[in-house]
Amino acid sequence: MPKYIMWGTYCKDVLEKRAPYRQDHLDGLAKQKESGVLITIGPTKDVTKVFGIYEAADEAIVHQLIENDPYWKNGIWTEYFVKEWIQAV
Incomplete structure (x- = not known):
């Protein structure tokens, strides 16, 4: 099955703005991981990009x-x- 990469950008003040949506976001990612469609995802250390x-x-x-x-x-x-x-590899 094909693999895809995703690069994205976070909004300014992401740490504060994400708070109301974080648990739903993480729950959805866990379901994607469990189903096998999501291999890995996460922010860059400076929390400006997501990969x-x-x-x-x-x-x-x-x-x-x-x-x-x-x-x-x-x-x-x-x-x-x-x-x-x-x-x-």
Whole structure:
């Protein structure tokens, strides 16, 4: 199955603004991880960017997962892009 990377950007003051949505966000990610579609995801150390790796039948599924996430719906993630990724090693 194809793998995809996601790079995104967080809003300003993310640590404060994410608080009301954080548990729903984490619960959703846990379900994606359990189903096998989410390999890993997390912020950069400075909490300005987010990086994720997904394994899905097609890119549309990844976009749907991202755009249904509470962080996207509530402006915590302000932009993102997805690229198909070839794992060499």
